[in-house]
Amino acid sequence: MTFRISNLLYLFALVAASLAIFGAGGLLLVWGILVFWVITLAKPSSGYASIAVAGLILGVIILLLMPAVEIGRSGARQAQCMNNLKQQALSIINFHQSLHRLPNTAVQLGDTDSMHSWRMRIVPFVESNHLYDSYHFDEAWNGPKNRQVVGTLPIPFYECPSHSHPTKSNYFAVTGAETVWGDGERRSFDDVSDELANTILLMEAAGRGIHWAEPKDLTFDEAVELLTTPLPTGDHDGHRVEHGYFYKPSYVRNVAMCDGSVHSLRVPIPREAAVALLTASSGENIDPEWLERQSSAELDYGRVWVFSLFVVLAILPGVPKVRPWVWPQITNSTTRAEASPLGPSSSSPD
Incomplete structure (x- = not known):
């Protein structure tokens, strides 16, 4: 797993936005988002499915932030x-x-x-x-x-x-x-x-x-x-x-x-x-x-803007074309072999 400066900037922005919205509890949410993407990206599936699952999680977060049905x-x-x-x-x-x-x-x-x-x-x-x-x-x-x-x-x-x-x-x-x-x-x-x-x-x-x-x-x-x-x-x-x-x-x-x-x-x-x-x-x-x-x-337009930024940052790893810029590259022997233009190596008899 390799990091770029853009990966660190992404992580910093996600943590800052989460802290601005949820306070200290935002660190736990960031941890949950990172774990979710690690598990999801370790077993690649449809990018749209990943975004859908992430959207569902963020929808739950939005509901938690909305006013309660019962009057306080x-x-x-x-x-x-x-x-x-x-x-x-x-x-x-x-x-x-x-x-x-x-x-x-x-x-x-x-x-x-x-x-x-x-x-x-x-x-x-x-x-x-x-x-x-x-x-x-x-x-x-x-x-x-x-x-x-x-x-x-x-x-x-x-x-x-x-x-x-x-x-x-x-x-x-x-x-x-x-x-x-x-x-x-x-x-x-x-x-x-x-x-x-x-x-x-x-x-x-x-x-x-x-x-x-x-x-x-x-x-x-x-x-x-x-x-x-x-x-x-x-x-x-x-x-x-x-x-x-x-x-x-x-x-x-x-x-x-x-x-x-x-x-x-x-x-x-x-x-x-x-x-x-x-x-x-x-x-x-x-x-x-x-x-x-x-x-x-x-x-409160300031809060609306910060939350919108948080939502975008939370789902960015699910966008295939953007992922390399915001998420550490996950590499292993299998993925390297599959990525080689020569295909899997094979040995020929002497």
Whole structure:
């Protein structure tokens, strides 16, 4: 068995590509590929059969790299978080249909409604009335009687499973004169001139330490900052979503729109887009395709290229015309004899 420089370059490229894809475990895969070709080429058969077998092995490798059929734990938590937002948005819509207005938020002043969160107001629309009937609207949310009702009571649909803190809310309205919720006045969807499907109603935010019954929400400026700032390291807020080996992970923040739809926005987004999504009557147009792309996975072209290179390198020994350049020549007496232009040597009698 003889080596050429081209053989060593081939081996180096195969090892490098395998390590880039599989990490240290790629060395075992390279070993398996080399053993496969040693066995296959030691007993020559149809070149097409060799390529077919190699293609089958690589097909199995591709399947191993593709996303699992079952949603992983992080994906399941992300799905549950979006479902929580969906429930809340639909409950607010049902509240609006019943009373022809939105529930009051933390900024309302001048009446007893200012002491209570919209999250308490929509409770009858998402579960039984028992909690709502036990609540005392004649005192503040953290008054003596209400502390006994909601003080240590967690509400699952106000907690994101990825950032679960019992009794704390991960979902907020966005208040301000420019928003659908307004800045102290009672508002209605009829006050929204922008598309309901392009106007944010609720936003996810973690780690704010606000009790779900507490009448506190996000200001317009706080919401803009959350949408235009990259998520912090360690997934303390928002979500890191894995889509499979060939895709970039997405760092997303969930939002619910005024029409009840829910989106996972890859953050950060441009400030102009954040302002357009948060304002209710500013006249900006949001491209529906752009909004859809924000919730879609992005191909990682670097990984696609490296894997394509790995596939080509792994099957090259099966291509007869290329084999001498990438694979050590296997020589023995039999093959030398068969290759001789004079044919097998024979002895003649003296």
